[in-house]
Amino acid sequence: MNTIIAFLLYWSSVAYISHGEQAFEMAHSIIPEGGKPGNICGPLAIKILQGAHILSKDVNPKDFWFLVPWDEWTNETIIEEVFKPSRFVHIRDKESIDGMIDYSIFKLGDFVFVYSGAQGTFSHMFVVTHIDEDDVPHTVTNYQDEDGWHIEEIMIYDLFNLFTDRANNATFGNTGYGGISIWRDISDLLERVK
Secondary structure: OOHHHHHHHHHHHHOOOEEHHHHHHHHHHHOOOOOOOOOOHHHHHHHHHHHOOOOOOOOOHHHHOOOOOOOHHHHHHHHHHHOOOOOEEEEEEOOOOOOOOOHHHOOOOOEEEEOOOOOOOOOEEEEEEEEOOOOOEEEEEEEEEOOEEEEEEEEHHHHHHHHHOHHHHHHHOOOOOOOEEEEEEOOOHHHHOO
16 A cells, blocks of 8 residues: 555554543544444544545544444445445455454455454454554554553454453453454555545
8 A cells, every 4th residue: 555545544543542531532522422432443443544535534434333234235325335346345254353364464444344253242343554564464443451441553463362352251342253354445546636
């Protein structure tokens, strides 16, 4: 992906980093009527993509609040309108994220949906916002751990381990047992700014 987009993705995402009470305030700024750190993953991901000029400001982040992409109506009226097949490729991997996963599949700017699966208690969405010098993918997303709620940059590997840690299930919930979907922008930056 273009260096300019990498720069924009990074700076768009770190603007949302917050912890504790600040995370609640940030969530409320993203979704004023009901946004909380535990339920704003989809709108947060959309706001980051908009800040990086990957998605238009015309996209309503609230459309991605509690998104269910397996629903036919949702898929046709939201997913395909925002992630148009002429510009985005959709990759579906049904393997659980708690097994051996090839993290090189993640590319900068990917919009990722994590399916809860039968054993999970929630679904999650995020954007790949940074790939470090060791080719390790990161995201800025919302999550909860023993220190409370965060909107933070985290390695996707660590996020997935947190999501599938069965010891944390009773406290924080689990997800990822139904695999993931990735929507990847395959257009060129110059096409977007015409």
